Amino acid sequence: MLNFRKTRGLLFYLSVFSFFVGLPFILAFALGYKFNSRTLKFVKTGLIFVKTHPPGAKIYLNGELFAEKTPTSMQELIPGTYSVSLELTQHYSWKAQVEVEAGKVSRIDKVILFPERPHLRQLNPEKFSSFRLDPEKKVVYYLDQEKNVLYRSDLDADSFEDIATLPEKFTQINGWDVSLDQKKVFIFNQHQISVISFDTQIDYADTTPAVLLDYAQEKINNVFWHSDSYHLIVLTDKHVQVIESRLGAVPINLVKLNKESAAAFYATKEDALYFSDSQKDLDGSFYKNLYKLEISVDPDVFEKLIRQPFGLVKTLQKEERE
């Protein structure tokens, strides 16, 4: 019993001693203090935390190689400016002057070390004029205006295929886009829109002939797919219109525009067209507005909307007076 008591007593006092001796050093370390054995005083220091992508980079602090590689922290640094250099084989090195403050951590944690030879490879086996990504960023569409062919592939170009032939007579394509259901593509120039189907279930050569929509009186500036992949939202120099992608369809004017070239963006998720247009002020000067035109996919609302000549227009922002 005595031995146990003695041992236990010894352990207890050893624990108390360890706590009271160790705690100041742990707190000093945590707060960024460094014990100077010469002066027997604590000096307040700072630290640099370095993290890179990819990890494992060598660290040079004021030109001297640091023992550890990234990610790591360099502690107990006297406040001041340090030159930090990060080096990784076959990657561009990274250099910076880093300010270290007492009791603070300077974080270098957003460093990307870019490879000297970036992993670059060509995806398209055929020539093309322009390309589009589908909204889910899984499919690439290539348009070759010389051959009038539309190609499609996955992002790694493992399955590159031609999926549609464009009408031969259609020249000077100003813009194009693939519908949300990824079964149709429209192309347009100043006075024509053509919609070509490329449903993959059947040979594209046998698919429905291209739909041609003529705009003899107005100049087309931009075209967007509605989320139903059937209606087209058309911005001309005079109107914002909606038109069905079928032969003989007649456009409906939703909004009359004051400016000939309105800037526009179509948000497919909410079926809303954002566009800018000019308005005349009472004093005769012009100023610009940003509008949101909601074109709901709800059939009832949509029907109601296209019956109204100007749709539902909301003023979002009055930009600048002209």
Added chain:
Amino acid sequence: MNRSLILKRILEIIPGGLSWCIIVSLILLSFLHPVSSAVIIISFDFYWIIRTLYLTTLLVMAHSRLFRQKNEDWLGRCEGLSLDLGFSDLYQVVIFPVYNEDLDVLRPSLLALSGSHYPKDKIIVVMAFEKRNVHASERALILEEEFSGKFGVYLSTFHPDGLPGESRTKGANATWAAKAVRKFLDTQGIAYEQVVISCFDSDTCVDKEYFGCLSYHFLTSPKRDQASYQPMPVYNNNIWQAPSFARLVEISSSFCQMIESMRLEKFVTFSSHSMSFKTLVQIDYWPTNMISDDSVIYWKSYLYYNGDYRVIPLYVTVSLDVAYSSNIWRTMVVQYKQKRRWAWGVENFPFVVEGFIKNKNISLLNKLRRSFQLLESHVTWAVWAVILVIVGPLPILFGGTFFSQTAIAYNLPKITGLLFKFTLLTSLTWIFLSWTILPPRPKGISWFKYVWLVLEWIFVPFIILIIGSLPAIDAQTRLMLGKYMEFNSTLKGNKVL
């Protein structure tokens, strides 16, 4: 409200008030001054590492003593003694207070007792039933038929309900039974000095050597009446059948008790324990209106003997049931309620301090030391898991931009992470020791269970959250608000209920 009542209420408020102050202050500090909060958390983390290391070492020492004394021939040693009180003159009284436990729980306890190596004619068994339990008479009769011939004396007592000044507590029942024993001893002319009384939970299965060990320590201890004798409780009765969650909690409880046995200056009786019958009579038995009768009996004796009273650890086991139920959620509730009842031991604090104020013979230093130990142990119980698990990450989460740029913000998670790694290391020691106290694997239990017994320790952080601090906070808050708990027997049993 008279002065003593005001004092009692103040003392009841102190532990809970202190615990809540610590928790709320640290939470507020994490928002208002995260650097200070981080300093406190790191200090506490370091304290916890040192404490865990210290306590684990004590556990290893206690475990070593338990195993060294396992095969001791205690009866042989008792018979070789020549002291003022002879072994042959000694009587063992064993009281089993029964609340509403079934025969499935009571029978194994009596079987274990009848299998003891101690001379049975010197054992007086009292099955203390509650009269209000409708099955009491029926169960008493069945057990009497089975066991009355196996002991020197076998008594069944029936504690009447609603006696003046009593609550429905185990202590009230045990006291009623002890008074019946006193009458019996008086009629037999047996001196109280010759009698050692053990008050056992109804599921307690004693080791065959328990009474030999107890007798040896009782006979050889100086001032033998001024000591309680505390065996090591292990929860082996149904440990192989119990779910992981409950098993881990009870193994940890056993270990905590073993650790306490090494800290004699703080050691207090817990659960099943033994003491001199003479002392029990002198201090007027167990409290009849307090739930934590097992520890209050120590403090009553301590006050009666003006601080010259101690608890002697007996490195022999008594086995109890793991408290569990039919599914994990109900088991959690059962465990939670059991731990809350244990944590209700905080009611000792006002009792002890009031006793110290009235007692003029205990030194001030001793009074302060014991009061502080009592308060500190309960407050630590209530706050430690909250500080480690909940308050610890707060400065990082809510410290703001300025704090995140400081060195301490960077170092805090590193030091906290080190704490948990270290705790993992000590857990390995606990895992190993837990294996060594397991009873043999029963037939029908797969060997895979051995592997599971190791793997289940990964639940420890989860258990810490559930029953680390919450039951203690609950109990202390109830005491603080004057919402006193009533005794509820823990759902136990060798079978799943």
